[in-house]
Amino acid sequence: MAVPAEEIAQVRGATDIVGLISEQVALKKTGRRWSGLCPFHSEKSPSFSVNAEEGLYYCFGCQKSGDAITFVRETQGLDFIDAVRLLADRAGITLHEDEGGPDRRDRALLLDAMERAVEFYHQRLLTSPDGGAARIYLRSRGYDGELVRQFRLGWAPDDWDQLARHLGVPERILEGAGLGFTNRRGRPQDFLRARVVFPICDSSGHPIAMGGRILPPVPGQPLPDRPQPKYKNSPETEIYSKRRTLYGLNWAKKQIVETGEIIVCEGYTDVIAFFQAGLPRAVATCGTALGEEHFSLMRNFAKRIVLAYDADAAGQSATGRVYEWERKHEVDVAVVELPMGTDPAELGRSDPEALREAVKNAKPFLKFRVDRALSLGDMSTAEGRARAAEEALAVVAEHPNPLVRDQYLVSVADRCHLDPQLVRDRLAQHVAGERPRSPERSRSRPEDMPPPLDDDEGPPEDMDLAAPAEVADRPGLEALRFAVHRPELVANRLEPFLFRNRDQRSAFEALLAATSLAEAIENAPAAASALLRRVAVEEPLIAPTTTADPVAPVIAQLLRAAVRQGIADLQAELRQKTVAVSEGTLQVTQVHAWLEALDDPGEGPMAERALVGWLSGRRGAS
Numbered sequence: 001m002a003v004p005a006e007e008i009a010q011v012r013g014a015t016d017i018v019g020l021i022s023e024q025v026a027l028k029k030t031g032r033r034w035s036g037l038c039p040f041h042s043e044k045s046p047s048f049s050v051n052a053e054e055g056l057y058y059c060f061g062c063q064k065s066g067d068a069i070t071f072v073r074e075t076q077g078l079d080f081i082d083a084v085r086l087l088a089d090r091a092g093i094t095l096h097e098d099e100g101g102p103d104r105r106d107r108a109l110l111l112d113a114m115e116r117a118v119e120f121y122h123q124r125l126l127t128s129p130d131g132g133a134a135r136i137y138l139r140s141r142g143y144d145g146e147l148v149r150q151f152r153l154g155w156a157p158d159d160w161d162q163l164a165r166h167l168g169v170p171e172r173i174l175e176g177a178g179l180g181f182t183n184r185r186g187r188p189q190d191f192l193r194a195r196v197v198f199p200i201c202d203s204s205g206h207p208i209a210m211g212g213r214i215l216p217p218v219p220g221q222p223l224p225d226r227p228q229p230k231y232k233n234s235p236e237t238e239i240y241s242k243r244r245t246l247y248g249l250n251w252a253k254k255q256i257v258e259t260g261e262i263i264v265c266e267g268y269t270d271v272i273a274f275f276q277a278g279l280p281r282a283v284a285t286c287g288t289a290l291g292e293e294h295f296s297l298m299r300n301f302a303k304r305i306v307l308a309y310d311a312d313a314a315g316q317s318a319t320g321r322v323y324e325w326e327r328k329h330e331v332d333v334a335v336v337e338l339p340m341g342t343d344p345a346e347l348g349r350s351d352p353e354a355l356r357e358a359v360k361n362a363k364p365f366l367k368f369r370v371d372r373a374l375s376l377g378d379m380s381t382a383e384g385r386a387r388a389a390e391e392a393l394a395v396v397a398e399h400p401n402p403l404v405r406d407q408y409l410v411s412v413a414d415r416c417h418l419d420p421q422l423v424r425d426r427l428a429q430h431v432a433g434e435r436p437r438s439p440e441r442s443r444s445r446p447e448d449m450p451p452p453l454d455d456d457e458g459p460p461e462d463m464d465l466a467a468p469a470e471v472a473d474r475p476g477l478e479a480l481r482f483a484v485h486r487p488e489l490v491a492n493r494l495e496p497f498l499f500r501n502r503d504q505r506s507a508f509e510a511l512l513a514a515t516s517l518a519e520a521i522e523n524a525p526a527a528a529s530a531l532l533r534r535v536a537v538e539e540p541l542i543a544p545t546t547t548a549d550p551v552a553p554v555i556a557q558l559l560r561a562a563v564r565q566g567i568a569d570l571q572a573e574l575r576q577k578t579v580a581v582s583e584g585t586l587q588v589t590q591v592h593a594w595l596e597a598l599d600d601p602g603e604g605p606m607a608e609r610a611l612v613g614w615l616s617g618r619r620g621a622s
């Protein structure tokens with residue numbers, strides 16, 4: 001972090017979030033909140049809400065949420081630091097980004113050295129006689145002068161230290177920027193030599209690294225004694241992280257934001273091929289696999305991510321790693337199918353229209369995976385089709401939307417010549433993580449087991465936590481609203497173990513550990529933090545004229561669900577004979593009596609404390 005934390009907090013506190021958002025959204029005050037049409041998705045009825053006191057926003061339609069810094073990043077395509085700078089300028093706050101030690105002061109020197117190096121290599125390519133071979137090579141790939149200037153391509157001369165001598169910077173800066181190193185003779189030496197240079201920039205357009213491609217061998221000339229790697233990329237430095245960088249984003253982000261789509265490929269030349277084909281919204285990873293932090297970056301610019309890897313097995317396998325992030329980051333992922341033996345650069349050079357059509361016809365990520373699973377099966381035999389269906393259903397089961405799953409199971413049934421109802425039943429088992437059970441494996445409840453509680457209250461422990469909180473656990477959501485907006489009503493009455501939903505439990509634990517809502521949001525896990533941002537703009541449901549305890553019904557519902565699980569655990573202990581039957585029966589009888597008393601205005605508070613104590617004791621004994 002280049003800006004001190006206290007100054008970031010100062011920027012947040014000095015920003016009028018209602019005024020900031022009102023520049024793009026017409027907000028109307030509703031009670032203590034402000035509401036309007038969401039700027040992140042199309043809607044007719046307002047679902048976008050702003051809490052001016054806490055400086056937070058939340059959309060109940062698309063679930064976008066955050067603070068003033070997040071809003072600037074989402075709407076203007078800036079990284080975190082640039083968004084802080086913009087808001088600081090609005091508020092008249094001076095940031096001290098380079099204070100705090102020599103490492104921070106060196107950052108400006110590293111960026112300056114990188115900028116000068118890019119310009120040095122660029123001019124060598126444009127005007128130097130020794131760049132002639134590189135110019136011929138680039139023209140052979142269809143790169144004209146305009147394209148070379150757009151991407152600031154360069155040429156690293158076949159010499160030991162021309163860049164180092166040109167820059168004249170201390171060795172720590174040369175090495176710190178990844179531009180050179182000290183050789184065995186103790187002299188500075190350039191990192192790149194005899195290579196076409198591809199500058200790598202951050203999203204604001206500042207060069208932070210380089211990739212160098214060796215020229216192909218000249219026909220008729222002997223090959224070098226020591227073959228060089230085709231590409232040589234900058235090492236990670238203080239200003240460059242491969243996991244957080246996408247090549248071409250600085251040039252592509254304008255159309256990415258306009259179209260809501262980003263194309264991801266594997267190499268620099270692939271990106272340039274998409275620009276040449278009239279699709280200037282392509283980016284590439286920088287010598288590393290597509291990962292979590294890449295998705296975190298891309299979701300700030302687009303909601304549709306199109307993967308355009310090589311058509312070989314390695315390129316297709318790479319797509320299998322992104323499914324979980326599609327759901328986590330709420331993006332739609334599609335996959336381009338290219339002809340076998342081609343990559344985007346080759347197809348763009350030979351048939352740009354085919355490349356455009358391939359992007360236009362990109363398959364949804366799940367369809368790509370299902371088609372791939374079925375294509376690997378032997379569809380000529382009944383056994384082969386059954387195995388292929390199992391593989392495809394295992395993929396379909398991972399999708400969180402049951403309506404989508406049902407559509408794909410019909411496709412699997414048709415292609416594998418299977419009864420749709422049989423496939424539907426098998427998919428349900430995959431979703432539940434079960435295998436078919438034979439009748440003889442079932443066991444009846446022993447005669448001496450205490451009776452279970454009614455199962456109409458509360459979700460089981462293994463419920464699908466991917467479902468929306470209001471469906472999965474409404475009482476927990478309402479309890480969080482009280483904890484945020486009316487904490488005095490739930491003080492010493494709520495415990496983390498009462499929340500059956502993991503995200504709600506994490507959110508409540510963050511509230512307990514923090515001194516403010518903002519601190520809880522900052523320190524909570526991602527899903528819990530998003531939940532707290534949502535709850536911050538929701539009021540608890542309290543009737544204006546109520547004289548009763550408004551929290552008691554909510555806690556009662558939480559208790560019933562938690563007690564149900566507690567009784568189930570107790571029954572398991574009885575089956576394992578770790579608890580005496582007489583003792584277990586007595587506990588269940590007492591718990592039932594407390595549950596019946598929960599709704600009694602006089603006995604309810606006592607029953608509430610008793611049940612919390614029983615559950616707490618069981619947790620302490622386990």
